[in-house]
Amino acid sequence: MSRPPRPQHDPKSVSFEAIREAAARLAPVAVRTPLLHDTPLDRMIGGRLLLKAEPLQRTGSFKFRGAYNAIAQTTKSAVVAWSSGNHAQGVALAAALLGKRATIVMPSDAPRIKIERTRALGAEVVLYDRSQQSREAVGTRIALATQAEIIAPYDDPRVIAGQGTVGLEIVEQAQELGLVPELVLVPCGGGGLIAGCATAITSLVPDVAVFAVEPEGHDDTARSLAVGERVANAPGIRSFCDALLAPEPGEVTFTINRQLLAGGLTVCDESVRRAIALAFRELKLVVEPGGAVALAAVLAHRIDCRGRTVAVVLSGGNVDPELYAQLLLAQGNATAALF
């Protein structure tokens, strides 16, 4: 903890200083989400688990942090994004708080609740026909017509710096408990959250090991790290973890992640279901599938946590109530067997 932050590792990358600046921007508006600790899960893994509870963040996921940090730095008065998930809500709320107009491009068959929630946050929602149009084309046309700035979901240094405040808070909050994380596990889709977290955490704790966690079939970052260059997922594979479906690592995010990550771990859907049910039972926290993969990796013993201080990011909690209810009913017997 005593070494000074390492110098910026790449000119295209994100500096520790940029994350500090993001933290200052976010302080008045974002939730400093709790780092749960001393939970019954410690006994299950035989180590000390610190759980960063981003479902308690505004809009229910970490995405608000990066969106706000990016939009706070644009000089334009309008922004555009395409997303049917957490990025949409993050951009909508951030723009509203910053007094900018937001347009969100969503497929016309997106769940009605997601469309209505994005509108309720003050954004204009433009629907497109998934079978006829590309969202990039629709969004870019709107951006040109309205002189709006496009807010990318992860491959933007401002977004990455915003997500990095999650990592900064983990180290600070662990320190308040007298602890230093040895292992850090972070859910990984396009890689923005983990790139920011790894930048912050390795700057403050140089000998920490940071792992990306991905669902089976979407382990592009794990495979890219293994071969040293970006490789894509096989197209067309759906996943239970709808927040982690990026086709391949981002260019900016992978430039950071290949330098800073210790590796990638993969989890199956069943272990994610078990993690969600245990978060309900033991943490009283609602975690969405994509938000639970890092916890799933720990509980499924994908890495040895015995005797170690392990930080895990629970990245979001926006899950359909019916899906969640069915999962709890199905997992009831499975988790009861643990006691």
Place this chain on the structure above:
Amino acid sequence: MSRPPRPQHDPKSVSFEAIREAAARLAPVAVRTPLLHDTPLDRMIGGRLLLKAEPLQRTGSFKFRGAYNAIAQTTKSAVVAWSSGNHAQGVALAAALLGKRATIVMPSDAPRIKIERTRALGAEVVLYDRSQQSREAVGTRIALATQAEIIAPYDDPRVIAGQGTVGLEIVEQAQELGLVPELVLVPCGGGGLIAGCATAITSLVPDVAVFAVEPEGHDDTARSLAVGERVANAPGIRSFCDALLAPEPGEVTFTINRQLLAGGLTVCDESVRRAIALAFRELKLVVEPGGAVALAAVLAHRIDCRGRTVAVVLSGGNVDPELYAQLLLAQGNATAALF
């Protein structure tokens, strides 16, 4: 906020200083649970809602606070309690952390999961036959035989002082946000949580209005406050809110509550169900029925919150997963209609 704490109001009562001492005892072991704020619920009530998230407390409810504060002050090496709910787990964990033996008396037909969880926390569980024996008789016999101290669930000044740390933290955390609560709503069973909270909060914010919230059929505190003396609930009425089934206000708790509370509010089961579903959807927090009554009162407009800063205690999150799942499925359409 500038006035000094009022002097102790009654010799049988709990002083503000006792709550400060409890806070110091609890600091190394309890969670300083977050005070959720800036949530989408603000728009629904037209005011500023601060939600104290005790489901994130150790053992999943505030009960750990009072149990720990009481057990830390006993000179005996063993404790006894009777409870099949949150008090059982609070006593079991507190005793384990303090190196004391705990015996918990539970009905033999208690849910297996509750018995196993209490045992997993290191307590000895003694089962009794609900139709043949009284739990008080069983517990008192064990206390005599083992020279153990009985830890009452609410009518004990040490327990009340421990629960009062919830109120202390509410005022401190509101202050960190630049806010002072004008209204405070607290779930009420035997009255220990609200007696402690009211003592702490009215000491620091003399003109605050603190209300007890109870489920229909168990509004003994509201009726007792109205007539100025303790009156009991009609016997035999069950409630969805299983954590709030005390037969009448406690003697110590009512002595405090009659002096400090602004009144009592009552909520129906359906409004509690709605509050639980909204806590899932908007807060990502699992709240049990008894823990959700104060939020239910606010959402059902049982009191005017418009333009006001309103603190609400969510007191626990220990809910059966099957009950929770069925509730989410049934509430799905009802809450979707809000957007």
